[in-house]
Amino acid sequence: MAILVTGGMGYIGSHTCVELLNAGYEVVIVDNLSNSKIEVLQNIQDITGKGFKFYKINMLEKDSLERVFHENEIDAVIHFAGLKSVEESVLHPLLYYKNNLMSTITLCELMQKYQIKNLVFSSSATVYGIPEKVPISEESQLQAKSPYGRTKLMIEEILEDVHQADQQWSISILRYFNPIGAHESGKIGEDPLGRPNNLMPTITKVAARKYNILHVFGNNYPTIDGTCIRDYIHVTDIANGHIKALKKNKNSSGIHTYNLGTGKGYSVLEIISSFEKVTGVHIPYQIIAPRSGDVAVCYANPTKAEKELGWKARKEIDEMCMDSWRWEVNKMNDDLNKVNV
Ligand code: UD1
Numbered sequence: 534m535a536i537l538v539t540g541g542m543g544y545i546g547s548h549t550c551v552e553l554l555n556a557g558y559e560v561v562i563v564d565n566l567s568n569s570k571i572e573v574l575q576n577i578q579d580i581t582g583k584g585f586k587f588y589k590i591n592m593l594e595k596d597s598l599e600r601v602f603h604e605n606e607i608d609a610v611i612h613f614a615g616l617k618s619v620e621e622s623v624l625h626p627l628l629y630y631k632n633n634l635m636s637t638i639t640l641c642e643l644m645q646k647y648q649i650k651n652l653v654f655s656s657s658a659t660v661y662g663i664p665e666k667v668p669i670s671e672e673s674q675l676q677a678k679s680p681y682g683r684t685k686l687m688i689e690e691i692l693e694d695v696h697q698a699d700q701q702w703s704i705s706i707l708r709y710f711n712p713i714g715a716h717e718s719g720k721i722g723e724d725p726l727g728r729p730n731n732l733m734p735t736i737t738k739v740a741a742r743k744y745n746i747l748h749v750f751g752n753n754y755p756t757i758d759g760t761c762i763r764d765y766i767h768v769t770d771i772a773n774g775h776i777k778a779l780k781k782n783k784n785s786s787g788i789h790t791y792n793l794g795t796g797k798g799y800s801v802l803e804i805i806s807s808f809e810k811v812t813g814v815h816i817p818y819q820i821i822a823p824r825s826g827d828v829a830v831c832y833a834n835p836t837k838a839e840k841e842l843g844w845k846a847r848k849e850i851d852e853m854c855m856d857s858w859r860w861e862v863n864k865m866n867d868d869l870n871k872v873n874v
Contacts, residue, residue, distance in 0.1 A: 539592060546564070650786075658833065661674070670837070671791065705842075708792050732804060750827060767848035804854070805818060
């Protein structure tokens with residue numbers, strides 16, 4: 534019996550596949566490689582020493598996706614596949630609604646047809662919008678502020694309805710806070726195509742001297758040093774949350790939502806100084822105007838996941854910074870090797 538991982542070649546998906554394979558699960562990956570590279574396959578294999586199946590498929594093509602269900606004995610699904618840029622979603626909302634919603638609906642139709650009713654869905658803290666108070670619990674008001682965020686929220690609602698109609702479904706919705714870091718081997722990590730928007734990949738690129746300077750968006754927020762506070766969490770901790778959710782789904786039906794965060798917030802300047810301390814690399818930065826849509830403070834109350842899933846984030850900020858940097862250094866070395874061949 535295998536776990537189908539949609540979007541398994543992406544940042545969180547690839548780390549989850551590693552943890553699944555290490556825990557002895559059979560894995561089948563579906564990914565269209567729209568925001569990931571084929572090398573990730575080999576790297577997952579190198580880390581785990583295990584084999585798995587991979588299908589390059591666009592999930593909007595139902596017949597192609599059905600082949601995966603036909604050819605494999607799928608036990609449960611972890612659904613990561615989706616477009617994930619806030620900025621791009623504002624420019625191309627229809628693309629986001631079509632891709633993210635239709636692929637989920639197609640997936641659920643096939644799960645229903647093949648009587649597979651165990652699903653873990655990759656959601657985001659973006660569904661909380663501007664939080665009324667912190668820490669943010671799962672009961673906080675939901676108010677996504679971008680088309681991307683609204684696709685996550687709409688999918689959560691679709692899944693509620695799917696469960697309402699057929700209560701045999703076991704669904705876990707995982708709302709991630711700010712995933713950073715990389716596998717400790719440095720073989721897989723965040724590798725966005727094009728210029729990153731998120732903080733950590735930008736810091737590592739400044740450290741690698743691919744960019745001259747880090748722009749810090751605003752220092753006039755009501756926080757300890759005026760810069761925004763976020764709940765940064767190691768991607769391997771997030772990956773392990775999926776395994777805990779799979780296990781919970783297997784033992785009970787229902788639909789449950791969990792925050793995956795550490796419960797601790799760090800400011801942008803604190804992240805820069807942690808990064809500099811553990812790597813010894815100076816990060817030149819300049820304060821510029823606040824980024825539109827940024828909230829001052831956002832961190833999780835992760836106690837529900839701890840109580841109900843037995844999951845807790847383990848890795849500290851220094852390890853997150855070091856692992857992010859190791860991954861960037863390895864990528865630089867790979868690029869140099871390609872040039873020298
Ligand atoms: C962003 C997305 C969110 C997504 C999350 C995933 C937005 C509005 N939100 O959240 O939907 O789930 O990433 O990781 O895009 N910063 C800088 N300089 C930079 C980049 C970021 O100062 O070059 C600051 C930001 O202002 C923010 C903090 O760093 O205060 C974190 O930013 P980022 O990594 O983009 O995450 P979020 O904005 O929290």
